[in-house]
Amino acid sequence: MHIDLNRNGSKSLPHQISETLSQRISSGLLQQGVRLPSVRSLATTLRVSQLTVSKAYDVLEKRGLIYCRQGKGCFVADPKHTKRQEDGRWQDVYDDYLPRAQLWRNFDYSEVKYPFHIAAIHSELLPLKNIGDSFASLVTQQPELMATYGNFQGDLELRGIMRDHLKTRGITLTSSDVMITSGTQQGIDLVARTFVGPGDTVYLEAPSYTGAIDVFAGRGAEMIFVPTDSEGMRVDILTRMCDQRPPKLIYTIPTFQNPSGVTMSIARRQRLLELARSYRCLIVEDDPFSDLYFHAPPPPTIKSMDSEGHVVYMKSFSKVIAPGCRIACVAAGGNILSRLIAAKSASDLGSPLLTQRAVLPFIAGKYETYAAQLRVTLRTRMEKATKLLKLYAPPGVKYILPEGGLNLWLELPASPDIARLHELAEQMSISFLPGDVCYSAETSSRHIRLCYSQMNETDMEEGLRLFLRLLGRFLQVSG
Amino acid sequence: MHIDLNRNGSKSLPHQISETLSQRISSGLLQQGVRLPSVRSLATTLRVSQLTVSKAYDVLEKRGLIYCRQGKGCFVADPKHTKRQEDGRWQDVYDDYLPRAQLWRNFDYSEVKYPFHIAAIHSELLPLKNIGDSFASLVTQQPELMATYGNFQGDLELRGIMRDHLKTRGITLTSSDVMITSGTQQGIDLVARTFVGPGDTVYLEAPSYTGAIDVFAGRGAEMIFVPTDSEGMRVDILTRMCDQRPPKLIYTIPTFQNPSGVTMSIARRQRLLELARSYRCLIVEDDPFSDLYFHAPPPPTIKSMDSEGHVVYMKSFSKVIAPGCRIACVAAGGNILSRLIAAKSASDLGSPLLTQRAVLPFIAGKYETYAAQLRVTLRTRMEKATKLLKLYAPPGVKYILPEGGLNLWLELPASPDIARLHELAEQMSISFLPGDVCYSAETSSRHIRLCYSQMNETDMEEGLRLFLRLLGRFLQVSG
Structure with a gap:
């Protein structure tokens, strides 16, 4: 062993x-x-x-x-x-x-009627008709796309589209600075296998994304979780921690953070980048949600402020348009990216070319209009969810109204037996993400994460009502 | 560093x-x-x-x-x-x-007119119409497949089809023993990241598949290359080596080996399995080519003899029907597979569901008829290639007529400067795989690998003639 x-x-x-x-x-x-x-x-x-x-x-x-x-x-x-x-x-x-594999245990409940545990967008809201048409025309017109391995780094044309897209978000780079991965999960994994090894120090927000924690744990990293407040990661505390243990890498989800929903302020983004400069280390900026804001656009990405290649920026396109297609963009400069491409080649010889080309026209042409409409729909849905929370949440349950993203992050009173609550919910065909998988193993969390966008509206409202009633009974008994 | x-x-x-x-x-x-x-x-x-x-x-x-x-x-x-x-x-x-990344440097020459370096089947021979139709009908009838992450282990129905397929090859297991990966490259990578760590001993055939060598090197393994002869890996020598350094894992391509084309005899397959039993270690049996035999079917797989779960068996389906689709099957028993599934989840959250379903009907219904026809076509093509070899190969160049698979493995006389030959060939828009990437770094090889099935017949014949003439001139000058 x-x-x-x-x-x-x-x-x-x-x-x-x-x-x-x-x-x-x-x-x-x-x-x-x-x-x-x-x-x-x-x-x-x-x-x-x-x-x-x-x-x-x-x-x-x-x-x-x-x-x-x-x-x-x-x-x-x-x-x-x-x-x-x-x-x-x-x-x-x-x-x-494999020291840890929490993601695997807490993700796959496809049988559940009310799947609140997966942060995703329900299929009826996605432009599947459009992307489906694109698949159908490609297999007729360019069948050889099913035969070719393609470039390890990703299709050149799609990389160009992504470069143009990032430019509209203030990130200026060339298409040779862009790599296409099978989802952001693979991007995080490639960074970890390339740059993180046993004993290397990786800083993350507390709480953070389970899939990233699993990956860094799998590399034998020393993970340190930095406290957060309403402006995101406490960069002041991080700075003091770095004195003790210099960072090899800092992993952050600065915008509508997963799971907490918090957004990092501009000032902290700048200070975080300064810190990376002074320690000559990498920041992984994972950005799944910045296009899904409800009111004002979020602050600029850290990557847009980065002139010396300290930030590996990751944006999942498939998450917003067709999660099953698994197409994300990793942007990084210089020989950081070339080493990640080497790792990608050893992982899977490149992402499927047909799928890359199938999502291309939508990202190039219709993405912005679609995203604007989606924001309105998601805000309405989030408002319905939070209305139910206000009506039915048991006393002592806390939450912050999110400004964007797909999740609600609830803090329960006292330290309840969340595993038991999970079991009870499952009996009612309801799933949620227990907060403890968003921390290192030592922490026992009293949080849970609920995604309000993964079902149709009726199911979401019905499921949330059922769950909040269950939670009320559960807290009464255990309190 | x-x-x-x-x-x-x-x-x-x-x-x-x-x-x-x-x-x-x-x-x-x-x-x-x-x-x-x-x-x-x-x-x-x-x-x-x-x-x-x-x-x-x-x-x-x-x-x-x-x-x-x-x-x-x-x-x-x-x-x-x-x-x-x-x-x-x-x-x-x-x-x-990243100690080594040869695959990355020796694979991606999509610009070359005569790509002899990639072991693949030309698109005109593949059932792309059929698989394309399947994509087109799925995106209309089940658009939600583009929206869903699916099961990390792979689609249950496709796993069932693969289980049935393997049964016809003498491998009896349940669909819960099967995992679907994005190509065999990912399967090898998942095994390595799960079970191989710094200093662990991994035995491979000399020569072996570059992509596997890269992966094991990336884990810090101590790789030991076992000599081969016309019956495959010298298991007698391996047995003596294991006395010195017990194996953590043995990686083999027993059938129409990549790159050498050699097939391991039944007796050696049995002895190899015995060895794994006595050392309580894993065998990775990589089987890309067993359906591509020219005369008699090859001996039974090692997996078909394995009653105690020592063999992780890998078969790429996409390689034979649509390489760009990246669908392979990994078969293993007990908690070996469950740990590989945990690793798969951290790598990419599962392979795209749409693609899995798109190849399913073909594998279920038409694969055997197609494979029978493909064998005839490939044999004809191989015979054309070897005829050219007989006519134009410079004196002293050796090769064995392959019994199956996609490659020719040439041994050049003396120790030529293969890097220089590679450059000269590239100037003529010809690529080949230099043999040294199929060994550990210390060996300088005088072999090269040519794939005869990656172009249409005319291009292949033209390209091979051009290359053999170049080789003649090159050997004359350097000899």
Whole structure:
């Protein structure tokens, strides 16, 4: 079993070991009944003392996550306390390098009637007819697009369109500074695999996007979560933290942040960029939502202020027009991008060319008009959702009215058993995103994220009413 | 600068450092004029002595890859010996974890008239009309496919079709043992990121697939290349090697191997599986070509003999029917697959659903008839290519008539300057794959790979004639 240990970090080694194992157990990577390595063998593998491993196992046993049997070893406990067969299959002890995979556990509930957990736009609002027509005409007129691997960096024409689009947002670059990825998730992953390694310090907002946290954890990074307030990431606190641990990379979603909805002020954007300059590090600016504002346009992107190539800017186009098409844009300068292209080639030889060409005409021609209309629709829907919140939210539940984006971020009173609430909601065919997956594993959050745009209006209103009533009953009982 | 060092390996530390830097320079990751870290600072970073770094720099300077200036430091040399501006930009010294990226440098020559370097099937032979019709009808009838992320593991129905298909090839499993990836390249990458880490031993055939070598190098693996003969990988030699260094993973292309074309005998397949059992390790069986045999069907897959889940089997469907669609199947049992699914989710949230559904009807209904016809066409084309080889290949050039697959693997006499040959060919709009990218960096190969199926017949014959004449002149001059 492989565990990345940071021997210079602030956390003790037993703590690092127990936290990693606890994450693997909670995400199901270590399944019930699996035998953990013996204290002696894990100590040898990790080059730590047996006492260190022993301490870590003690913590896990006290938390009920594992049970130990004299002479037999320690096993992952069954939370329902039923006996499980001791399964000695070789696969269970075959090492992996996946410390965390929360996204995988918290995303895929396609069966649920009220899917509040996925931040997406319902298909009836998307320009699918238009993009579908584009697919249909391409397969007739240029069938060879289905046969070609294309350029690893992405189709040159689409990169040109994206360059022009970014220019209207104040970001000036050439199409050689643009790469096309299969969604922003892949963009984040490529940055991490290229530039982040074991022990490297990555700063993120607390809370942040689960998919990014998973990726950085997978690289063995030391993730540090920076507090946020109504102006976004507390860059003043970050600056002090950087004195202690210089950043390798800063990951931020400055506009209508996921999950919290907060937008970073211009002043902080500028200071963040200054900080990256002085530490000669990268900022990943993940920007899924800046076109989805309800009132005023958000402040300029950090990338638009960046003259020395410190910002890797990511914008998902498919998220706004056709999420299943998985087309995002990564913009970066100089040899930062060329290294990311090398990583992209090893990942998948490039994104499908047909799909790139299929979304191209819409982005080139109709995107702005569509986005303007979409903003109106989403604002109306958000207002309906927040009206229901005002009517039915149980006392003590807090939220901020979002200025854009797709999510509502609720803070529950006290520290409720959110896993239990999740179970109860699922029984009613309702899903939500538990806030703790938006933090590192140590934090137990009392937040939940609800997306109000992933269903049609009737289902959303019905589902939200049902959920808020459930929440009321739940808080009464547990309070 | 980050360099993975294997302190228990057979190669000296200076050698490991100089090889890594040399790969970065040759692949363009370290560009001309870039200043290398000082001896002192690299020694500190890598926790080695300054003498070790100094030795590595000496080797690089003697090979003309870098030049050192007293008091200023060492810089990546310009091969053309012109002076370059000393560029002190911060990006050039920003660390990455990309030790090798040969694929990226040797793949993308879309401009070339005679592209012999890509192992693919020309679009006129592919069932693009059929798959295009499928796209066109889906975007009308199920437009929501463009809106949905789908299941990370892949569409359930397509997984069922793939399960049924594999059953006809003697591989019995359930659709929950199947995952859909964006091409086999992604499958290899997911296995590597999940199960291979710094210093882990990975065995491969010598030569092997460039894209796989890049991926394992990117994980910091200790790659060991096993000699092959006419029956494929020398499993007897591998067995002795494993005594010295137990395998974490064995990567093999047993059928019409890429690039050599050799097929592993049944006896060796069985012994290889035995070996994996005794070492409790994984075999990655990459199978792009088994349906493309010219005479008799190849021996059964290793996966079909695997009862204990040691084999991760990969079959690219898109390669045979529509390469640009990027749809491959990864089959593995138990919690090996569940961990790969977790990795897939972090990589890209799943492959596009529309494309998965678009290739589904063809794989379900027409694949076998199509493959039978394709085999006849490819055999005819291969015979035309080998006839030209017999007529025009310069004396001393060796090759084996392939029994299947898409490649010809040529061995040139003596040790020619293949980089120079590559340049000359490019001037004639001809590309080929230099053999050295199919080995680890130390080997200088006298092989080249030519794909005979990537152009129409006329272009292929014309291009091959031109190339063989060029080769004749080249060998005469350099001999």
